[in-house]
Amino acid sequence: MAGMPQPKVDLVPGCPRHVAIIMDGNGRWATQRGRPRLYGHHAGARRVREIVESCPQIGVDYLTIFAFSTENWKRTQVEVAGLMNLFRRYIIKETRALVASGVRVRFIGDRLRLDTKLQEMMGELEAVTAQNSRVHLTIAINYGGRDEVARATKRLAADVAAGKLSPEDVDEETLPRYLDTHVLPDPDLVIRTSGEARISNFLLWQSAYSEYEFIDTLWPDFTRDEFQHLCAAFGGRDRRYGGVKA
Template sequence: MPTAPLPASPDPTAGPSHVAIIMDGNGRWAKARGLPRVAGHRRGADAVRRVVRGAGELKIPMLTLFAFSTENWTRPADEVSDLMGLLRHYLRSEIEELHRNGARLRVIGNRGGLADDIVRDIADAEQRTHANARLDVNICINYGARDEILQATRVLARKVAAGDLPAEAIDEQRFERELLTAGMPDPDLVIRTSGEQRISNFLLWQCAYAELVFVDTLWPDFGKEHLEQAIAEFRRRERRYGGVG
């Protein structure tokens, strides 16, 4: 990816308004240094802090981070336990800074699979920050896009079967109201770190017309400067949405 920096005073009206990031490479970062995988996840939490601050400084209205997928439960039990511990720590230690900096936190995913204390921490963090308007920070936890689409389809199917909704009334807007991201704008830019070039079951419906930027940097090393480079690449592109430029 080209690494030309943004202009000294980037114009936020040029977009993107919503940046989504697949945070990848914690394990490889740790392995390269002879460290346990949890060390990579801990350094990855530091990168989250840097990027949230950077997004606020760059005046990005919305940031969505893919933290834990429905498929991640298949990882070794000790690694999952470490990840849940880091999630607890983040929700309890970082929420004050988020609140102080005007960030509103929203967690997207199936909370039924999470421990009760984590669900309570999420609710407390969302309530504490719900009136903030400087930056929306969405964290996807126990999230899978296929599961999200299936759940939305089942809800609408039950309404049709009950006679509460005509099948012909289901359009894109009606379907989107049943997604976990209801009320959110679609991502303009999706970034994946670590050199991998795939979406990995992340916001499949919402990313239909997102610009994709893949970077080689491992997530624990990712910072504001990498975010700036990805935004610069986004602004070089012409978005046609299936039409003619």
């Protein structure tokens, strides 16, 4: 990222402040080329760099990407092991560039199932980028929306049991304070690549009023230009949040 040429892109009028992406299609992209699925995941990781770099040029402050779901453990042992190795390699390879580029990294999801070394690396990356604010990159690993709400509810219930919170005070403003994303604004725009039209248990609570784009492009083919186009299209949407125009 640092030291790489940065093409000039005018800020997009009405650009979403927070974009979340379900990065789907890596495996199919590789299969189309007669390569193993992990080849596609590596190509997808390289695509992340380009999209993160484009955020400040377009006007996106927060980018959240779905890297590994709670359901992805059902994949073959070879693919899961390869993905975990890819996460470790990504952290090692990208840390210096992320720091230099002003990117703040956060991870969401249940870390306890991840190996200890990866957990440590995730924590170290969060720490060394903690003072950055040019782009807020959130990476969802071992994340599921239902799992997140269940874990948040347990923490909320524990505070009620301990007398720190009254049951009468629990409302729809309370639970978000216990979610993994409690320091983030809700996503304005959620993009899913690869032609699938489902949300796959991603940011269920947070995306209640998000705008959605389901596109056919496979994630390794998703470009900076397409990202900018989707952000520009968002600016033309009429967001009423259940109300009507006066």
